[in-house]
Amino acid sequence: MTPATGSKNVRAVRDLDADYDLVVIGAGPAGLSSATIASEFGAHTLLVDENQTPGGQIYRSVLLAQEGDQKRLGPDYWKGRALAETFLQSDVHYAPATTAWSVGPYQDETGRAVGHEVGLSGAGEARLIRTKQVVLATGALERPFPIPGWTLPGVMTAGAAQIALKASGLIPEGRVVVAGTGPLLYLLAAQLIEAGATIAAVLDTTPRENWLRILRHLPGFLTSPYFGKGLKLLSAVQRRTKVMRWVTAVTAEGEGTLKEVVWTSGGQEHRMPADLLLLHQGVVPNVNFSNAAGCVHVWDEAQLAFRPRIDAWYETSVPGLAVAGDGAGIRGAEAAAVQGALAGLGCAFRLGLIDQETRDKRAVGLNAQLLKATRGRTFIEALYKPARAFRIPARPETIVCRCEEVTAGQIRASASAGAAGPNQMKVFLRAGMGPCQGRLCGLTVTELIADERGVSPEKVGYYRLRFPIKPLRLRELASLPQSDAAKVAVLADLADTHHSKSH
Structure with missing residues (x-):
């Protein structure tokens, strides 16, 4: 290429x-x-x-x-x-x-x-x-979406399904349920339908009250490129599958693998057999x-x-x-x-x-493009702000940290025991210390601790991360060229160790 x-x-x-x-x-x-x-x-x-x-x-x-x-x-x-x-x-x-x-x-x-x-x-x-x-x-x-049963085989993120579709042309088989909120939810549903997948239902968890908050942002949205695209996308999905709105709770159920998706809408519980549940509530x-x-x-x-x-x-x-x-x-x-x-x-x-003049002159057109590209974003952010129930699990047994299988109840307990934030919580639990390094649980942990302490997430903070941020093989580390200073430090450590043992 x-x-x-x-x-x-x-x-x-x-x-x-x-x-x-x-x-x-x-x-x-x-x-x-x-x-x-x-x-x-x-x-x-x-x-x-x-x-x-x-x-x-x-x-x-x-x-x-x-x-x-x-x-x-x-x-x-x-x-x-x-x-x-x-x-x-x-x-x-x-x-x-x-x-x-x-x-x-x-x-x-x-x-x-x-x-x-x-x-x-x-x-x-x-x-x-x-x-x-x-x-x-x-x-x-993708924002964490911690619901009961989200660690079952047969439950994955919408983004993962989209990667499989784009990179390998993989189309899910069986009955697919897509749940959550945000433009990508409908985009993925439309793409999968077009590819031949069977979308049994779209469960829209967008809170009803969000619609009351977006009215002041409506004029900007109507003149944005998002308006026409959004209408076309919603219409395409609604014509070809069932869309359930005002969903306030979602659970994945099954023994060893996903069997059913259970959701609450309008105060009533509903069930649907499913082979694959795709979750998404924004990025x-x-x-x-x-x-x-x-x-x-x-x-x-x-x-x-x-x-x-x-x-x-x-x-x-x-x-x-x-x-x-x-x-x-x-x-x-x-x-x-x-x-x-x-x-x-x-x-x-x-x-x-x-020079500064060249930089600023070139930036004028770019900033105009940026203004046009972002018109309507405030409306989208306000409309698709995920519900508290899907960000801060109410059920204490819900797993939050998938890597270490730490539950919402354990995180609340650690906050009550004195963990002021995610880093202090590591003294009590191992949340955030697994292979994903907090990518799948970081925001949930922060908001759970903030909720338990009654403070803002900004005061709680986020995980303090360290390099390397991706796993490295020992042979990769061994292949790193060593500086003279590093070699001297290693030899000095070895000498100190030998000296200590000899005494």
Whole structure:
């Protein structure tokens, strides 16, 4: 897929350069735009992504998609092809199938921070790359949806089903129930129906009271691109499957695997046999990387999530480290692409490749695009704000931390016993210490503790994360080139140990 002249694919981390002006992590719309525009101004740029092809989650496998996929996945998905193709024509070094697992300060001989050092691994090897600027374009995560039975085989997130559909063309068999709130809920239902799946029902958990809160945001929404798209999507789903509204409770039941979905609507309980339950109640910024890097985060009450504090050029509180796209706050794919371009401009300016006048002049058009792309977002945020019942489990036996099987009751008990926040709670429990490092439980844990203590989630805080944020194999660690200082430290430790044992 790479043209003869254009981006340089690097399949082995050993073949990467030792130094770059800019390292971009994530090949979604924000990452592609950041890398492309920074390279345009002469920045020696590396883009790192875990997937085999560019596009991120929203445009996953778009370069491999066939013409028939356009009808099944929709025109918005197809927009990613032009973005990816433009990137491939740039001079960016592109490392697909590569994991970024750390970023930390890089210091010169005097101990002065002169940039960043990014930890990468791929094909069984690891490498530390030096760079002057970093853009984190790690996107969003699905909000945790802790209901009774959500750990049963046969229950998964809507996003996971969408990945399977886009990346491998996998279509679920049997009776599928889709439950939750948010635009993606209906988009996935429409995509699965178009692909031939049997959607038995859509259970819409959007709170009835949300409709009363959105009236003041209605004028902006009616003039936004979301209005026409939303009506068309809702109509397509309602014509071809059963949509149940005002759902206030959902439970997955079965012995060893999912057998039934139970829900409450209008004060009455309903049951439906199901082979697959897909859960979704919106997406939230993926803050694991920015959190571990030490960036200051704030609680966004409108989005009910933490996000990094950024300036007009998406630079965080850590100098030389920017966050663009949904990782900086959920605003959609088109907005993410524009944010990435603005972040790339900011990097080019800080690198001294352009002056302030050039940066600001180029940003005028981009900011106009961003304003247009985000018109109507306030309405969507207010309408699809998930209900408290689906964020803060009322039943104490409901599992919150899937990795360690920690329940809502245990988390409340730890808060009552003195755990002021998620990090103190680790003294009592292991929630957040499993393989997902809090990705599937972090917000639920924060809101449970806040509710038990009667304070805001911002006062409770989030997990304090540490690198590496992704699992590493021992052979990858062993392949890391060791600095002289590290070797001396290891030898000194060994000498101290030997000295202690000899006495």
